[in-house]
Amino acid sequence: MAATAQKRSAWSVIWDYLTTVDHKKIAILYLMGGGFFFLLGGLEAMLIRIQLAVPNNDFLSAGMFNQVITMHGTTMIFLAAMPLLIAFMNAVVPLQIGARDVAFPFLNALGFWVFFFGGVFLNLSWFLGGAPDAGWTSYASLAIDSPGHGVDFYALGLQITGAGTLMTGINFVTTIITMRAPGMTFMRMPLMTWTTLVAAVLIVFAFPPLTIALFLLIFDRMFGSNFFIVEAGGNTIIWEHFFWIFGHPEVYILILPAFGIFSEIFSIFARKRLFGYSSMVFATVLIGFFGFMVWAHHMFTTGLGATANAIFGVATMAIAIPTGIKIFNWILTIWGGSIKFTTPMLYALAFIPSFTMGGVTGIMLATVPADYQFHDTYFVVAHFHYVIVGGTVFAILAGLHLYWPLMFNTMLNERLGKWTFWLFFTGFHLTFLIQHWLGLWGMPRRVFTYLDGQGYNLANMVSTIGAVLMAVATLILAYNIVMTIVRNERVGKDPWGDGRTLEWSLPLPVPYYNFAQIPLIRGLDAYQIEKEENNGEMIPSEPLDDFHMPNNSFIPFVMSFGLFVTGFGALYFASGKDWAINAVSNMPVHDWALYVLIAGLAITFISMGVRSWKDDLGYYVKKEELERDLAALEEERGAN
Amino acid sequence: MAEMRYNVPDNQWPDHPERATLEGKNKQLGFWVFLGGETVLFASLFATYLALENSVPSDDHLLTYDLFQLELAFVMTMFLLTSSLTSVYAVYHMRNNNFAKMQIWLIVTVLLGAGFLALEIYEFSHFVELGHTFRSSAFASAFYFLLGTHGFHVAVGLVWITLLILRNARRGLSVYTAAKVNTAALYWHFIDVVWVFIFSIVYLLGVI
Numbered sequence: 001m002a003a004t005a006q007k008r009s010a011w012s013v014i015w016d017y018l019t020t021v022d023h024k025k026i027a028i029l030y031l032m033g034g035g036f037f038f039l040l041g042g043l044e045a046m047l048i049r050i051q052l053a054v055p056n057n058d059f060l061s062a063g064m065f066n067q068v069i070t071m072h073g074t075t076m077i078f079l080a081a082m083p084l085l086i087a088f089m090n091a092v093v094p095l096q097i098g099a100r101d102v103a104f105p106f107l108n109a110l111g112f113w114v115f116f117f118g119g120v121f122l123n124l125s126w127f128l129g130g131a132p133d134a135g136w137t138s139y140a141s142l143a144i145d146s147p148g149h150g151v152d153f154y155a156l157g158l159q160i161t162g163a164g165t166l167m168t169g170i171n172f173v174t175t176i177i178t179m180r181a182p183g184m185t186f187m188r189m190p191l192m193t194w195t196t197l198v199a200a201v202l203i204v205f206a207f208p209p210l211t212i213a214l215f216l217l218i219f220d221r222m223f224g225s226n227f228f229i230v231e232a233g234g235n236t237i238i239w240e241h242f243f244w245i246f247g248h249p250e251v252y253i254l255i256l257p258a259f260g261i262f263s264e265i266f267s268i269f270a271r272k273r274l275f276g277y278s279s280m281v282f283a284t285v286l287i288g289f290f291g292f293m294v295w296a297h298h299m300f301t302t303g304l305g306a307t308a309n310a311i312f313g314v315a316t317m318a319i320a321i322p323t324g325i326k327i328f329n330w331i332l333t334i335w336g337g338s339i340k341f342t343t344p345m346l347y348a349l350a351f352i353p354s355f356t357m358g359g360v361t362g363i364m365l366a367t368v369p370a371d372y373q374f375h376d377t378y379f380v381v382a383h384f385h386y387v388i389v390g391g392t393v394f395a396i397l398a399g400l401h402l403y404w405p406l407m408f409n410t411m412l413n414e415r416l417g418k419w420t421f422w423l424f425f426t427g428f429h430l431t432f433l434i435q436h437w438l439g440l441w442g443m444p445r446r447v448f449t450y451l452d453g454q455g456y457n458l459a460n461m462v463s464t465i466g467a468v469l470m471a472v473a474t475l476i477l478a479y480n481i482v483m484t485i486v487r488n489e490r491v492g493k494d495p496w497g498d499g500r501t502l503e504w505s506l507p508l509p510v511p512y513y514n515f516a517q518i519p520l521i522r523g524l525d526a527y528q529i530e531k532e533e534n535n536g537e538m539i540p541s542e543p544l545d546d547f548h549m550p551n552n553s554f555i556p557f558v559m560s561f562g563l564f565v566t567g568f569g570a571l572y573f574a575s576g577k578d579w580a581i582n583a584v585s586n587m588p589v590h591d592w593a594l595y596v597l598i599a600g601l602a603i604t605f606i607s608m609g610v611r612s613w614k615d616d617l618g619y620y621v622k623k624e625e626l627e628r629d630l631a632a633l634e635e636e637r638g639a640n
Numbered sequence: 641m642a643e644m645r646y647n648v649p650d651n652q653w654p655d656h657p658e659r660a661t662l663e664g665k666n667k668q669l670g671f672w673v674f675l676g677g678e679t680v681l682f683a684s685l686f687a688t689y690l691a692l693e694n695s696v697p698s699d700d701h702l703l704t705y706d707l708f709q710l711e712l713a714f715v716m717t718m719f720l721l722t723s724s725l726t727s728v729y730a731v732y733h734m735r736n737n738n739f740a741k742m743q744i745w746l747i748v749t750v751l752l753g754a755g756f757l758a759l760e761i762y763e764f765s766h767f768v769e770l771g772h773t774f775r776s777s778a779f780a781s782a783f784y785f786l787l788g789t790h791g792f793h794v795a796v797g798l799v800w801i802t803l804l805i806l807r808n809a810r811r812g813l814s815v816y817t818a819a820k821v822n823t824a825a826l827y828w829h830f831i832d833v834v835w836v837f838i839f840s841i842v843y844l845l846g847v848i
Contacts, residue, residue: 103666169677173670173673178669204673204676204680207677208684209680212681212684223774224774225775226776226781227688232696232697232776232778233695233696233778234695235691241687609803612807617646
């Protein structure tokens with residue numbers, strides 16, 4: 001342990017993170033990347049709320065407003081919420097199932113770098129002629145006519161990011177199926193692991209339709225095809241179907257890991273076993289399954305016909321059943337528990353009513369005739385912010401406090417954490433509750449301003465004030481994080497004192513190989529069982545011996561960088577070509593673009609070839625090193 | 641040290657060398673999951689094609705029954721199906737620890753695959769001459785996107801298997817290289833199955 005405490009040069013740390021394949025470090029990378037984009041998306045949200053605070057405002061122009069709302073949605077969904085959840089999956093799941101790493105450590109690193117470069121590519125659009133402005137759903141009828149390269153940045157950027165997410169999905173499905181410790185049967189997996197598994201399956205099956213939809217858009221705008229060009233036989237509804245066949249499972253990809261985090265929190269801080277574990281697992285799988293057959297409820301007003309609308313409306317309402325099962329199980333977990341009101345627990349308690357409100361408006365929206373009224377109003381905006389902020393963002397903030405000690409071996413300040421919570425919670429309801437009424441009063445979404453005297457003034461001002469409170473909460477959180485890092489007060493094993501699952505049984509900082517000996521799992525809440533029966537010591541399932549670990553690699557970074565270069569090549573290659581869509585063919589021609597395109601592809605494919613050609617056999621951690629580490633831990637415990 | 645654990649003595653060669661290590665097991669399962677995603681990818685392409693089949697801007701555009709010749713499609717199908725069979729032979733010899741025969745069958749697989757790809761390129765260039773191009777109609781765009789994505793997969797598979805043949809030439813068989821060959825064979829079967837659907841849905845349904 002002493003060796004890791006030595007001062008290292010900044011460059012060696014950076015190089016370590018650029019080449020790491022360790023899931024714990026990749027979790028930190030995801031946290032930083034996702035956190036950065038979360039701040040960016042939050043900034044965009046503030047711009048929206050400033051613009052809408054008063055009627056007839058000209059803080060943002062109409063065109064700029066469209067860019068800001070598009071990038072707010074896209075950034076928050078693809079570049080903030082999902083990566084932040086993946087950060088916790090990476091940090092927790094391998095530890096929770098008793099694995100030394102994920103199934104494909106190299107792919108894990110590749111997934112991160114591909115996501116990161118895709119996100120950077122998308123956001124560089126701000127500086128390179130304007131961001132996408134066709135909304136985060138980028139409906140083809142709008143996207144085809146959007147001038148400039150904005151929508152091309154959207155399509156190419158999401159294509160790159162999406163590839164990274166797909167890799168992560170494949171990785172976690174495999175990890176959870178093959179890498180569980182002896183005794184960790186499927187029905188002994190903690191809920192966080194279960195929800196990660198189902199979310200990862202959803203990623204694998206939901207992202208390919210988005211890939212195809214984005215390709216259709218890229219080809220139409222940049223390479224002269226006719227998928228959405230009605231005059232040539234095309235059909236723009238194809239985009240809507242594909243986008244929502246992806247988009248609806250996507251919201252479950254966002255909410256299921258959030259359910260997982262909250263399930264852990266309820267059981268830890270109510271100090272009880274999770275109520276109705278098997279029904280929770282059943283509900284998780286069922287939600288994942290239903291997630292694929294409700295996409296057309298986003299398209300009730302498209303004109304699919306009464307029968308299709310009725311089927312999708314009923315299927316949507318059916319999802320309330322497994323979700324209701326979960327809500328009641330959480331309530332019954334708290335019931336009779338000995339509750340500790342920590343910051344994560346506050347978020348979890350606030351989540352139940354907030355998320356349920358979002359769920360209830362979801363049922364209202366699934367009622368087809370009523371949806372014709374709600375469609376494209378602020379009611380919809382209020383609904384999805386209640387589920388995504390009240391569910392996913394609360395879970396991310398709760399998870400940040402809960403898992404911070406596991407990731408960084410320090411504790412976030414509880415006092416500041418509670419300040420953040422109360423400000424964020426108040427600000428959230430202040431911002432979005434009133435938007436239900438705004439919608440019912442008839443204010444359409446995605447308008448850049450509204451006239452005075454329509455009765456929208458007060459409600460919009462209230463909404464903006466709420467957004468300011470959330471911004472203040474975020475600043476306090478940032479201060480909390482900085483101060484925690486500066487103070488650097490180390491904590492030991494099981495810092496919350498009530499950890500029940502395997503990850504809390506590990507010494508902090510967690511050794512790079514996680515487990516010197518893979519433990520034997522004797523039931524649900526594996527660590528809690530050993531606390532009750534074996535003095536908190538996990539029983540090893542194997543003798544102390546050498547084991548295999550993967551090598552670090554710089555190739556993931558290079559491969560992803562190649563895709564980033566390819567993106568620019570493809571984008572500027574289309575500029576000014578007569579076959580491209582009018583919006584793109586009017587732009588200046590760039591002769592160098594073809595070479596950039598080829599260079600980018602060459603970088604990616606050659607690094608793939610190198611990866612395939614070279615043997616990457618990994619290395620063995622020696623028994624002697626493990627014995628040294630265990631002895632050091634023993635000594636430390638003696639000293640305390 | 642690490643090297644030694646991958647090289648199994650001949651008399652201890654496992655029945656399933658591709659799954660003999662944890663890495664090999666992970667690779668096999670992970671690749672099946674990937675193929676699950678690929679299935680959805682191709683399903684989306686088929687859906688696009690079926691939505692836009694024969695959807696053209698004016699009457700003078702070529703439609704499915706003007707274009708497709710089942711004779712050529714049949715020959716292409718035979719090439720690809722046979723190459724799938726030869727990749728099974730390669731995996732069979734891999735499991736029997738017969739490196740030389742495995743390499744030969746992999747080479748045959750690549751040759752048959754290349755034959756398929758050459759015929760597909762010939763067919764595309766023929767269609768382009770007739771005026772059926774990527775940019776001529778929504779139908780044509782969907783046709784080339786579906787078949788082009790499949791053809792791209794074939795090309796990737798050819799490069800992949802060729803690289804494996806070359807890289808393993810000096811290394812021989814071990815449980816490490818066996819897992820790699822097995823994954824490539826799985827992939828090859830998958831693009832074969834996709835072609836069966838293309839033949840049925842695009843060609844057969846197109847001319848009936």
